[in-house]
Amino acid sequence: MSQDKTRGGNGMVIAGASVGTVFEWYDFYLYGSLAGFITQHFFSGVNETTGYIFALLAFAAGFAVRPFGALVFGRLGDLWGRKNTFLVTMLLMGLSTFAVGLLPGYDQIGVAAPVALIVMRLIQGLALGGEYGGAATYVAEHAPPGKRGLYTSWIQTTATLGLFLSLVVILVVRTMLGEEVFKAWAWRIPFLVSALLLVASLWIRLRLNESPVFQKMVDEGTTSKKPLTEAFGQWSNLKLVLLALGGLTAGQAVVWYTGQFYALFFLEKMLKLDGALANTLVAIALILGVPFFVVFGWLSDKVGRKPIILLGCLLAALTYFPIFKAITAQANPALAAATATNPVTVIADPADCAFQFDPVGKKAFTSSCDVAKGALATAGVTYTNQAAPAGTLAVVKIGAVEVSGMDGTKLAKADFAAAKTAWTKALGADLAKAGYPAKADSALVHKPAVVGLLFLLMFYVTMVYGPIAAALVEMFPARIRYTSMSLPYHIGNGWFGGFLPTTAFAMVAATGNIYYGLWYPIVIAAVTVVVGVFFVKEMRGANIDA
Template sequence: MATASAVSTSTGMTATEKKVIFASSLGTVFEWYDFYLYGSLAPIIAKQFFSGLDPQAAFIASLLAFAAGFIVRPFGALVFGRLGDMIGRKYTFLVTILIMGLSTFIVGVLPSYAAIGAAAPVILIGLRMLQGLALGGEYGGAATYVAEHSPQGKRGAYTSWIQTTATLGLFLSLMVILGTRTAMGEAAFADWGWRVPFLVSILLLGISVWIRLSMNESPAFQKMKSEGKTSKAPLSESFGQWKNLKIVLLALFGLVAGQGVVWYSGQFYALFFMTSVLKVDSATANILVAASLIIGTPFFVIFGTLSDKIGRKPIIMAGLLLACLTYFPLFKALTAAANPDLAKAQASAQIVVTVDQSTCSFQGSPIAREVDFTSSCDIAKRALAQNSASYETVAGPAGTITSIKIGEKVINSLNATVAAGGHKFDEESGKKVAAFKKDLVDSLKAAGYPPKADPEKINKPLVIAILTILVIYVTMVYGPIAAMLVELFPTRIRYTSMSLPYHIGNGWFGGMLPSITFAMVAQNGNIYHGLWYPITIAAMSFVIGMLFVRETKDVDIYAKD
């Protein structure tokens, strides 16, 4: 065991090994590109495939469809992790990229809700789940493959290149979307041009398959296979034995759950927050996020390399702690920089909603229609949410008709009646609700609340600086984690054991973040309320990680057969 490690340390990586690792990383970039196209286009997807719902519900439903790909990732980890530990890393890679690429291409040709009705979102969610299964088998294999090619003492540096692939995939998706949107114009892009980035993925699939076919098997797996030490039952060995299951649980709750929420807060939630809450136009928001990714991405390698010297754990824990302490001030600063008129209005003309709490429904429903909200409380809160207005709720006596106070002006809401058939308000209620919404919009404008961010007033350098800080937090928690997860588990069950906690942490805790946080905002009324979700999860991982997770940088992965 020691010999293999010593050779690796003294000779370093050969040119062939470097080429193979570059090839695996490039293929993973393309796979992340496919996966994140949907997230980058969530507002348009909502209109194309969930148009039968109330606009607020449609957006939350589109985020849940985005999350569907994450929900099934742990199952992909189990299926492909088992195959990777039994038959090898290379062939598992090939299967995952084919599933991902073909599912993405089909999204590009899938008819919309207007064409085939409810079948459209059902098929879309099915395709997202296939993508999630594929990605569930991708990351663990890529991280394991690269780590098992890396010399002792440099695993953090080498695996950090795999860590850049998710961000580079997001960056590539943003650039293709931006280029397509610019070339054909906003109207055509929203109508049909959004399909082009999905269709382009078929070319990336061809390149990726060619790359995967040229790859060699991991030397650690080849060595283990030649010695007859491959696991015959990696699932039961990983999760049926307490000594391994304990490490899986510590990896999940003490590392990956916190890493997942910081990752999705710093990249996706920041993008959604700017476009859906701050009303920055999509093209500008994509450019600003892309600029922060360019600046921040090298820090994956910087922190990965640094982890080889000072350890993985201190860097990851520091990233979690910084996120917990600074998310609220950073997102408030982002509001002031990206939409200063909104920040000014929130400070000078606060909105207070007085309600009978018993008449208020859950506002974060992903399947709601406008007619499902008929009480004065629901109509008022729904209208405020659609205008991205942050408000405070005050409980009134029983029977109170909801009122909205904007500065010194008070607007009374109303109870509505649904027409026969249950598909719309009756004529009188429809007119009154429309008049109420118009009065609300006019009052918000009069109080200084802007309908959208003024491009001329966006402090772009400051926005990029704030977004870059959020990305750097991502690099701190994500850069060293591949090496740490690989080092926690023995070679014979490494693919399976590390994949499951990674994909539960990122797929469930992280992937559900956009839909959970926006549902929390819709229910509470404060545009920053959703930040409590990532802060709570990151704080949990910080405490558990500090107390129970051991440092791994000096582990000899060849000696853990």
């Protein structure tokens, strides 16, 4: 490895790359943290369930294009340098995030509002697709022998710190201005703050020099002229890309997003916790977990990357169901008690039940089954399904109490709306009598226990994520490293991970079981364990200069 000439030495390398990446993750994750407000302002023209799924889809759109950003900026990083490339990605990220804070809502410009929002998300996703690979490669190529896992683990802290920073800024603004003001317009402030972070992070990164490994290749004339062709057109390297995806990053991604994003969605959407409280509990767990990224990065220098990553995936797959059920019991004990003592069943003709996601957002779900399931989903009540004879009216069974459904198929639109409101109110009263709370009582939340369970999820995250950068850097040759490692990382985290909240929520909405969405990360994590154990080679300590 060539001698580092960056001002401040290796400490400056880690700090510069890490601080800039924190700000990029802050920008990217603001959207996820504010998904509920995004729904209200940009998707208010559709029904509530569809609007929330649309908001999650717009969130996922930023992840969908990350592999394409990896291709575009990965190629540039292998052609004209690590540093120059992640300066460009940072500028794109900062400007698009600032623009989200200025976009008019659906009530002002109609359908153009969500379209403009999604365009900004796509730009963010493209930029992030080029950012991570550059930062991880840059730091790894500065690291001294035997400390590559330790050095790159600081980059691994940045995603969590960026999420933590976004939660803190949101909490501060909410507390200072109040919920009503925040809901009306102040939710935009955290997006606008990104302009200040952009200026600071650009200043820091401009002080860095190019990676010594890349500079050495430039001096010797050995840089790749066609990094995309070399990375994906040759089976020897393409095979490594596929193994990195299936045996490392896919499982790492779903564990990461379950432990951080889905946990927050679960608290707010399924368990009906107050938003500020849910953000606070998650933020505490995140900050408690951050040091373990470095611990597991350091440990991977001693025992290897693969064992730690795959053990984290295995533990997650085995324990997610009991952990999330314990979170329910501690965060909303009234809901847990009611679910146990007075379980809810929807008894309906299967032909009467639709999958309640309308891409146009204008369809009315008027059958007795759809009205019942829609009301229960909105109330956050878990239910099971039981088939009834064809043509019969749906029945909602709450413990031993049976509530006849409401058939609105023959009602005029105005009459249906009034009848549905009255029926839903009556159902809510019956649910309340059975012990189902409309919202979680913040006073009854066992906050230390919830933080402890969230920290356990976070601990798994640190296991799979702490060593991943070093593992990926070591798998690929220097001349095409930026391109090669970026694609499997961003397919894993952009597609398998990024679509997790949307997919899991849709699975819950379709089945009525608030835990059913966990099958998505469990299955993918388990597949990664199998692929990783049998096909991925441990590369700890490999020469990365060549």
